[in-house]
Amino acid sequence: MRVSELRFSLADVAGVRLAVSPANETVMSMWALASPVYYAVHLPWIDRARVTLRRPEVAARVRPLVELTRPHCWLPDFLTPAARPNVEMAEQLDQIAATPPDVVVRDLLATTPRRPLGAFGRALLTDPRGLLPQVVDAVRVWYDEAIAPDWPQMRALLDADVAYRAAQLAEGGAGQFFEQLHPSLRWHGDRVVSDDPFERDFDLRGRGLALNPGVFTDRRVLWNLLEDSLPAGVYPVRAVGTLWETAATPPGDPLARVIGPGRAALLHLLETAVTTTDLARLARMSAGNVSQHLTALHAAGLVSRSRQGRHVLYRNTDAAKVLLRASRGG
Structure with a gap:
């Protein structure tokens, strides 16, 4: 079995934090749209989102996001910035817009081992400063058109999960918290071992770990791809089946x-x-x-x-x- 390991210092244990990320939900929702069979619980949303994406004025502006969220491929880390508590979408868009060009290139290249970039991804590699605003606009438009109408329900579910997990962390400590967070995780003294086909080995280096529950994260915990990115993970939210009731x-x-x-x-x-x-x-x-x-x-x-x-x-x-x-x- 392939695994990833995240190595913790005392400072990292103290720096575990939980938050809700509207940017993550916006970006990862594209996976559900591309592979509805694997995200059947979201079919009510998928049906509406497909109608939205067929509108020419939406499709043209969202295309950069569609190209960067290829099914079964890694996401560039700059598209899913580590969230802090009570962060709003506008702030996360500013974080994405402020990504240095060399980081855009680094993050894009890291996503290519399994599948090459599409036309927009290749263009972004050659002109990250000039084309990054199109990426930010695509994320903003998709949030406004497809996520914002349902965000109150999503937010309520995500906030409830954060409160539940925060209580677990306070009552049982980090080891018990990670053991209960997801069946694919195990706490081994100074590290989290995660069943993960991508086999990463991270030293958190005192930066802590930002964790977000994810509506569109269905099977396992997803970690940021590169060790130089801010450490962050997205885990499947509890009770997601109630979301569209x-x-x-x-x-x-x-x-x-x-x-x-x-x-x-x-x-x-x-x-x-x-x-x-x-x-x-x-x-x-x-x-x-x-x-x-x-x-x-x-x-x-x-x-x-x-x-x-x-x-x-x-x-x-x-x-x-x-x-x-x-x-x-x-």
Whole structure:
């Protein structure tokens, strides 16, 4: 079995951090579009995105991104910058735009062992300073057209995962955290060993490690390709199968008849930890209505709440899970 190893110092262990990366989701979504069979869970999004990409004005501007995200090939590291907590898309676009030309060339060449670059990739190699703005524009357009309409739902799922993993890290330490992060990872004293066909060996060199949950990361943890890039990894987000479920309660839901459709809708969404703001987006309710419903559900012992940094997260209690199973006939 092929593996990659990431070697940690004490400073690297202390520098493990979790964040959500809109740029990663925008770039990696292209893989789902190119290989829908492998990303069947995202078919509702894929169907809409394909219609968007067929629009001539979108297709022309997004083509550089399409060419740089070749299926079954590495991504150039500069396209997936390491994210920090609460980073916004505009800031990550600025990071990509600020990539030095020699780094663009280095990252592109590193992606070629399995498959040569296409026409735009070869042109970018010869004129990285002149053509990088087209790459940035392609990422921006694809985010605006294909990701932004669904970003509230994606963000809610990703934020919930970050909160869950942060609690694991705080409670169990780095070794237990990595062992539980994904079945392909193992903690061996001072290093993470990762099942990985690309066989990389990295010394983090005190730079820490940025980790992002990924909606469009389906099978394993993806690491930055080059050791000289900022250390970063993307792991599959939990509960991705719930992402495209409608926020409405199921037709004829008996639970809605007992506690009301609004509160029932929230319970259906609270199988992972979610903030009030993200619940309002997902349920298409005002924040005030969501807050009132949560207060009632919490008083009834159906939801729990916990604080993670600046956020208060709500989640179903065991009693709510029993009600949901009963209402679904389970």
